[in-house]
Amino acid sequence: MSVKAKKKKGPTTTKLREEKKVLKVKLIPVYVMGKRYEVPEGLTLMKAMEYAGYRFIRGCGCRGGTCGACGTVYRKPGDYKLQVALACQKTVEPDMYITQIPFFPANRAQYEFAELTSAPEEVFKLYPELFRCVACNACTKACPQGIEVMDAISALKQGNIAEASRLSFECIQCGLCTSRCLGELAQYHLFQLARRIYGARIVSRAEHLAEMVKTVNEGKYDDILNKLKRMKKDELEKLYQEREEEPVTAGEDWKPRDTTYL
Numbered sequence: 001m002s003v004k005a006k007k008k009k010g011p012t013t014t015k016l017r018e019e020k021k022v023l024k025v026k027l028i029p030v031y032v033m034g035k036r037y038e039v040p041e042g043l044t045l046m047k048a049m050e051y052a053g054y055r056f057i058r059g060c061g062c063r064g065g066t067c068g069a070c071g072t073v074y075r076k077p078g079d080y081k082l083q084v085a086l087a088c089q090k091t092v093e094p095d096m097y098i099t100q101i102p103f104f105p106a107n108r109a110q111y112e113f114a115e116l117t118s119a120p121e122e123v124f125k126l127y128p129e130l131f132r133c134v135a136c137n138a139c140t141k142a143c144p145q146g147i148e149v150m151d152a153i154s155a156l157k158q159g160n161i162a163e164a165s166r167l168s169f170e171c172i173q174c175g176l177c178t179s180r181c182l183g184e185l186a187q188y189h190l191f192q193l194a195r196r197i198y199g200a201r202i203v204s205r206a207e208h209l210a211e212m213v214k215t216v217n218e219g220k221y222d223d224i225l226n227k228l229k230r231m232k233k234d235e236l237e238k239l240y241q242e243r244e245e246e247p248v249t250a251g252e253d254w255k256p257r258d259t260t261y262l
């Protein structure tokens with residue numbers, strides 16, 4: 001066999017194998033904004049839409065379930081229920097009708113945070129529409145994060161900023177609650193304000209953080225920081241790749257082998 005023939009055979013075989021692999025993928029029908037497509041099962045809604053030919057220039061950010069850019073609504077055949085999901089997290093199911101919501105208009109109050117106190121009236125003044133909530137709970141049903149949105153709004157109405165902050169901690173500001181709200185509230189902006197006030201004015205300061213800031217200011221890390229600053233890119237990369245990582249299952253008492261900078 002000539003070298004030329006050998007070279008030719010390799011890629012051809014690989015290509016055939018790839019084609020076979022592709023043929024083994026099961027395709028399922030989904031409807032994107034009313035149009036039918038066949039997409040491989042197991043894809044996320046986002047990837048399925050891309051497979052179908054859509055290109056995201058909005059409504060897509062982290063692809064990891066944290067930025068809230070990809071709020072999506074869908075229905076399944078024979079089910080009256082309108083369901084919600086993050087397109088980057090939910091996987092396709094046969095015959096789903098999918099539509100991504102665009103950015104949903106929501107006014108954010110303007111304020112100088114430094115001038116705000118922890119008084120509940122601060123929230124009432126900035127977002128008087130808070131009291132338009134009719135407790136229908138549509139917001140909770142629309143939350144892809146499973147947050148008790150209406151309970152958090154109720155807490156705010158009662159002036160309990162700490163509780164609203166705790167309940168809304170997982171909010172990623174996708175705006176699906178706002179798109180369904182009969183009272184026309186922008187819940188996610190209210191929650192953001194609640195968490196800011198809670199973090200800055202209500203919760204007690206972390207002692208270990210204050211201690212660490214003091215240690216940094218006293219210069220304990222100056223030498224190592226200066227050494228790092230002088231390193232070349234490849235040295236830094238090597239150091240980073242060889243670093244000791246804290247095991248996922250590590251307990252509170254875990255310490256690295258080198259404790260010089262603890």
Ligand code: FES
Binds near residue numbers: 063
């Ligand atoms: S793209 Fe960020 S949450 Fe889906």
